Amino acid sequence: MSDAIGTEALGKTYPGGVEAVADVTLSVRPGEIYGFLGPNGAGKTTTISMLTTLLRPTHGAAWVEGIDVTLRPEEVRRRIGLVFQRSTADETLTGRENLEVAAGLNGLSPRESRPRIREVLSRLDLTDAADRKASTYSGGMLRRLEIAAGIVHDPSILFLDEPTLGLDPQGRAGFWEYIRDLRGNHGVTIFLTTHYLEEADRLCDRLSILDHGKVLATGTPSALKETLARDAVVVRTSDPSRDLRPVLERLPGVLAVEAVPGDGATRVEVVRAESFVPVVVRACDAAGIEIASVATRKPSLDEVFLSMTGREYREESEGNHREFAAAFGSGRHGGR
Ligand SMILES: Nc1ncnc2c1ncn2[C@@H]1O[C@H](COP(=O)(O)OP(=O)(O)OP(=O)(O)O)[C@@H](O)[C@H]1O
Ligand SMILES: [Mg+2]
Numbered sequence: 001m002s003d004a005i006g007t008e009a010l011g012k013t014y015p016g017g018v019e020a021v022a023d024v025t026l027s028v029r030p031g032e033i034y035g036f037l038g039p040n041g042a043g044k045t046t047t048i049s050m051l052t053t054l055l056r057p058t059h060g061a062a063w064v065e066g067i068d069v070t071l072r073p074e075e076v077r078r079r080i081g082l083v084f085q086r087s088t089a090d091e092t093l094t095g096r097e098n099l100e101v102a103a104g105l106n107g108l109s110p111r112e113s114r115p116r117i118r119e120v121l122s123r124l125d126l127t128d129a130a131d132r133k134a135s136t137y138s139g140g141m142l143r144r145l146e147i148a149a150g151i152v153h154d155p156s157i158l159f160l161d162e163p164t165l166g167l168d169p170q171g172r173a174g175f176w177e178y179i180r181d182l183r184g185n186h187g188v189t190i191f192l193t194t195h196y197l198e199e200a201d202r203l204c205d206r207l208s209i210l211d212h213g214k215v216l217a218t219g220t221p222s223a224l225k226e227t228l229a230r231d232a233v234v235v236r237t238s239d240p241s242r243d244l245r246p247v248l249e250r251l252p253g254v255l256a257v258e259a260v261p262g263d264g265a266t267r268v269e270v271v272r273a274e275s276f277v278p279v280v281v282r283a284c285d286a287a288g289i290e291i292a293s294v295a296t297r298k299p300s301l302d303e304v305f306l307s308m309t310g311r312e313y314r315e316e317s318e319g320n321h322r323e324f325a326a327a328f329g330s331g332r333h334g335g336r
Pocket of ligand 1: 043195
């Protein structure tokens, strides 16, 4: 079976000279949840706009189910649904009326629409709220309504641009359940952009990391973490003044050792933390050092980004910065 989405050296330079997308080559398999990750301004929305025929590429090519997005945009549009980064629901209308508009825009007759609208309302748990004005919906309900609008014409591929922006962590977790259901029970291919790395890690089958309009890496979240980042082991002794570095540096498999500033702990970078723990315990034992604790830490996608670009994956807007710091810690700077 051919790819659900494919691109070849896709690019877009805006009038005025901004090269928003420089070189994007990817292939998304049918039924995949594919993440397109990158910091603000990386070119995510521009790429999605080209894939969904809203914007014309300036170079390269893209296909949706084998159909060229520039040559046959109308055929592409019939096969895809799109949920935009910014809210598009008309809050003066009810949920159901919003879906009627979406169905009409997608070429469904009122007769075809009615059962479809009933179905998507139920699938997104909006049946009870269907006849209320969208202005009374919570942020999470509005996003669900926009998904319902995006799938009312039964597309085989759904594009989501930052679908959980502005939702609280609980709202986001709930939201992803609906996306999993769409893929799991209805076979919809999902292409989404997000800057919540941790969520992408849990949700996506594969992902590409984008920076400055270029794809830096593509793979499953675990493959990316295994090839591009390292595990960490943090060792604490009963005597924090004791310098462990001479003992740990000599051990097999050690990539780097550093004292954690002001903490009395020592951090060791290794390829695989699990097999290193007994080695540390034995070595300290032999040197007469009493261990208070040993903690292991698997790399995050944040560290993958750091190791590829030499800088932290940071958000300067929408208040996400703090969340990143909390989710990924701040002490790890093993970039190459
Ligand atoms: N219409 C436009 N004209 C000129 N430059 C643009 C236009 N739209 C976007 N850009 C620029 O192109 C680059 C990529 O923008 P894009 O919106 O694709 O990024 P993004 O990854 O979606 O970012 P965000 O995470 O903030 O949504 C940015 O430098 C942006 O300023
Ligand atoms: Mg964007």
